[in-house]
Amino acid sequence: MDLFVWEKKTYLVAIDYFSRYIEVAYLQVASTETVISALKNIFARHGVPVTLMSDNGPQYASTLFKDFASEYGFTHMTSSPRYPQANGEAERAVATVKGLWKEGGDYAKALLSYRATPLENGYSPGQLLMGRQLRTTLLQVPKTLTPCWPNIKQLRSRETQGKQKQEKYYNKHHRTHKQPELHPGQTVWITTENTHGTVVNQTAAPRSYLVRTGDGLLRRNRSHLRATQQPPPEPTSGEDTVSDSENQLAAVPEDAYITRSGRRSRPPKRLDL
CATH class of the missing domain: 3.30.420.10 (Ribonuclease H-like superfamily/Ribonuclease H)
Known part of the structure; x- marks a missing residue:
């Protein structure tokens, strides 16, 4: 039961x-x-x-x-x-x-x-x-x-x-697909927190992971996590320290920007007619 x-x-x-x-x-x-x-x-x-x-x-x-x-x-x-x-x-x-x-x-x-x-x-x-x-x-x-x-x-x-038949039609209608599993130490973007984190391990609950952020441990579903190569921000203390996000922005060209997933994007060059 x-x-x-x-x-x-x-x-x-x-x-x-x-x-x-x-x-x-x-x-x-x-x-x-x-x-x-x-x-x-x-x-x-x-x-x-x-x-x-x-x-x-x-x-x-x-x-x-x-x-x-x-x-x-x-x-x-x-x-x-x-x-x-x-x-x-x-x-x-x-x-x-x-x-x-x-x-x-x-x-x-x-x-x-x-x-x-x-x-x-x-x-x-x-x-x-x-x-x-x-x-x-x-x-x-x-x-x-x-x-x-x-x-x-x-x-x-x-x-x-x-239930399997319903799942099949639902996945087909919404174009869903099975996301790959995450591994300990992998860097992810947490959509609910708008921040980076590091995967600690997978919990006993299905599709649920423990993720370490600068504010501590969080438990989130796989749908909330986006795999990225961007290193997570380290917790800092003191007024003279600079956060990782500020360092990242400083290293990005002026006309480029960083997306939510951590990817650097630059708008295409167009003819000024």
């Missing part, structure tokens, strides 16, 4: 990766203690997940949460900072909950309706998670409430093929 957890304002939203079963917990205060308490209640109902993914909030970076993950025996992973695409599953769950609660009314009944509604694969989140249909306020044939597990192996295979 893989679980995505996202904390939005005073609510904690958790979604199971396979069944898309959503749990929502109200938090009086968004602190590490309240988040752990809400997760313990979810674990008591559904069991401890193998992997739990969350954002990079301070609630999940504390020593108390690390001890909680060690005690319950699950692997905690965080998404890449400043990369919304890495939060797709959880953000989609948050949007679903907002849509269900948009008109007000009975929030619990709205969640029950979602959990009992069949997905594109023909099975509801409740059936995929519990092996049976959930009884709702609508009239149902008693036979449909009898526990009956779907063919999980066949369903997972079909879901995987569907």
Whole structure:
């Protein structure tokens, strides 16, 4: 069981990766203690997940949460900072909950309706998670409430093929391509910080790297990093020192300039007619 957890304002939203079963917990205060308490209640109902993914909030970076993950025996992973695409599953769950609660009314009944509604694969989140249909306020044939597990192996295979097909069409439409891996010591341009840095290593999270800059270590997604031959600026101290960027500008001809990727560019010479 893989679980995505996202904390939005005073609510904690958790979604199971396979069944898309959503749990929502109200938090009086968004602190590490309240988040752990809400997760313990979810674990008591559904069991401890193998992997739990969350954002990079301070609630999940504390020593108390690390001890909680060690005690319950699950692997905690965080998404890449400043990369919304890495939060797709959880953000989609948050949007679903907002849509269900948009008109007000009975929030619990709205969640029950979602959990009992069949997905594109023909099975509801409740059936995929519990092996049976959930009884709702609508009239149902008693036979449909009898526990009956779907063919999980066949369903997972079909879901995987569907996702691969979607990925293929998405990459073709947006002309995406797989970027080469970065190596320790390689110089990169960090688009989110507008500065150079040096790759330290690749983290356990997919497409995520630790990069050293003049201000310290940063964790960024591969899409935020551009490989360049430009040496990174060294941290300096004192009023008489000159930064590397100033040295670079001084060495560049007057009519040339340095691009964001660190490449020197000079405008073409045109005839003055």
